[in-house]
Amino acid sequence: MPYLSLPGAVHMFYELLPALESPSDQPNASGDHATSSTPSTTKPTLIILSPLLCDTTSKCPQATDPRLRSRFNIVCLDLRSQGRTKNEVKPSFDHGVAAADIAFAMEALQLPPSFIFAPGFVAFRVAVKFALLFPQQVSGLALAGICGMFGTPSALDSFEDLDRSWLTPKDIEDYEEALAGLYHSLTGGRVEPENVEKIDEAFSVMARRYNPKSAPAGYELMNNVHWPSKLTPEAVATISAPVLLVHGDCAYAFHEDEVDKARRSFTGSSDFEYHVLEGGAPMLWSTHAEAVSSHLVNFLTRQVDAKAPTNTVIPLDLRYALSIAAELGENPRIQLRNPRDPESYSARSAEEKAKRTKKIEELRKSAAECKLRIPGSTDPETWVLDAAPPTARPKRRWRYSRRHDERAVRGDSLRQSVADGVVVAVELSRREDIELESESGGSTCSSLPMTPVSSSPPVSYVHVGGKPLPKPLPVEPSSSTLPMRI
Numbered sequence: 001m002p003y004l005s006l007p008g009a010v011h012m013f014y015e016l017l018p019a020l021e022s023p024s025d026q027p028n029a030s031g032d033h034a035t036s037s038t039p040s041t042t043k044p045t046l047i048i049l050s051p052l053l054c055d056t057t058s059k060c061p062q063a064t065d066p067r068l069r070s071r072f073n074i075v076c077l078d079l080r081s082q083g084r085t086k087n088e089v090k091p092s093f094d095h096g097v098a099a100a101d102i103a104f105a106m107e108a109l110q111l112p113p114s115f116i117f118a119p120g121f122v123a124f125r126v127a128v129k130f131a132l133l134f135p136q137q138v139s140g141l142a143l144a145g146i147c148g149m150f151g152t153p154s155a156l157d158s159f160e161d162l163d164r165s166w167l168t169p170k171d172i173e174d175y176e177e178a179l180a181g182l183y184h185s186l187t188g189g190r191v192e193p194e195n196v197e198k199i200d201e202a203f204s205v206m207a208r209r210y211n212p213k214s215a216p217a218g219y220e221l222m223n224n225v226h227w228p229s230k231l232t233p234e235a236v237a238t239i240s241a242p243v244l245l246v247h248g249d250c251a252y253a254f255h256e257d258e259v260d261k262a263r264r265s266f267t268g269s270s271d272f273e274y275h276v277l278e279g280g281a282p283m284l285w286s287t288h289a290e291a292v293s294s295h296l297v298n299f300l301t302r303q304v305d306a307k308a309p310t311n312t313v314i315p316l317d318l319r320y321a322l323s324i325a326a327e328l329g330e331n332p333r334i335q336l337r338n339p340r341d342p343e344s345y346s347a348r349s350a351e352e353k354a355k356r357t358k359k360i361e362e363l364r365k366s367a368a369e370c371k372l373r374i375p376g377s378t379d380p381e382t383w384v385l386d387a388a389p390p391t392a393r394p395k396r397r398w399r400y401s402r403r404h405d406e407r408a409v410r411g412d413s414l415r416q417s418v419a420d421g422v423v424v425a426v427e428l429s430r431r432e433d434i435e436l437e438s439e440s441g442g443s444t445c446s447s448l449p450m451t452p453v454s455s456s457p458p459v460s461y462v463h464v465g466g467k468p469l470p471k472p473l474p475v476e477p478s479s480s481t482l483p484m485r486i
Contacts, residue, residue: 249282
């Protein structure tokens with residue numbers, strides 16, 4: 001098994017997909033990759049981080065796109081509590097720890113400076129933190145799905161209420177109501193027929209790995225999204241690497257002001273490109289895979305054509321990374337920590353760690369005591385199914401889109417939850433909107449009681465070579481402006 005044993009007892013699952021040298025090397029009909037394990041010495045490297053709610057990173061459609069496979073050695077990394085990576089849930093874990101994991105993985109695999117692709121808001125801030133701590137390892141950033149980066153999310157209370165119903169529900173109906181809320185957060189309440197199966201797969205991952213019986217893993221996955229990253233606009237502005245941002249106009253999980261401030265903070269990027277996809281939500285790396293892949297291919301090709309990336313491995317500057325972690329965490333003592341320990345890069349305070357320790361213990365206890373029958377939680381992982389003979393594979397697996405039918409088959413009673421009521425109301429509203437918009441040519445995003453990312457028409461623009469962004473947004477000074485040595 002391709003695992004990396006990283007400091008902190010982290011067993012990170014990775015897959016190395018060497019650049020294809022000829023059309024005969026293309027993945028076969030079943031999606032299997034080329035069998036060679038030797039990367040091309042003439043092709044640059046693209047690292048793909050765990051997509052939001054994906055089986056394993058190599059299942060990300062961008063990892064199998066022939067246009068990328070022919071131009072890049074692709075390395076797929078499953079981050080903590082995602083994919084096939086094995087780790088203990090720790091109170092110190094945050095974006096800095098995840099960034100250090102990536103750095104140590106690059107060191108173990110002897111990877112040269114690489115392009116980083118972060119699909120989904122869970123990986124978004126991790127990739128940004130990595131670019132700040134280890135700038136010499138980054139050839140460029142490509143981010144699909146923006147979330148707020150600065151301060152406490154405006155929807156923090158809603159996030160925490162949703163997490164309580166999801167990870168520690170009173171009953172199965174409470175859990176299913178939470179799933180309905182997550183459905184709206186991840187899809188914008190609108191899923192085209194061709195994307196139903198993709199969303200079903202994402203929710204199958206959630207049911208298997210992040211249900212009340214595995215609550216600590218779900219907590220580690222989502223708490224980093226809710227928790228203030230301790231990034232600042234001034235810090236992000238020091239990132240000089242090329243940056244691609246792709247976002248969706250139906251991504252409702254974060255307020256438009258938070259998203260706007262995040263994207264306008266990359267003022268130091270040598271080549272900034274931003275696209276908004278109509279109908280796109282946080283799962284756009286999957287639901288809008290072709291559009292995301294096309295933007296990614298064009299962006300990366302332009303970077304490689306402009307400046308051939310080096311294939312020379314550059315040693316990690318761990319002391320520098322610790323100094324930046326100390327500045328962002330406003331804790332000079334971070335610089336004195338062991339640079340070979342990923343936990344050293346955590347910006348969490350002693351008080352925050354104590355609270356998380358208590359919370360993790362509570363979740364472990366509730367998970368052990370949970371007696372609920374969680375639909376889909378006992379389904380085998382896809383890699384187990386792939387390795388099993390066809391006769392041993394289950395004929396039926398749980399699917400979110402068929403949840404009511406499957407409950408009827410089991411004979412369970414069905415309580416109409418508040419969130420399910422919203423699903424129905426939104427669907428009816430969407431049909432009415434579509435009828436109106438078919439005449440006006442407007443957007444077909446569902447009307448939800450949440451603020452959309454942007455009320456303006458979808459935009460697509462590029463600024464190259466340091467040209468200013470349209471309508472630049474002044475960066476507000478933070479309460480603690482620190483010099484960044486990048």
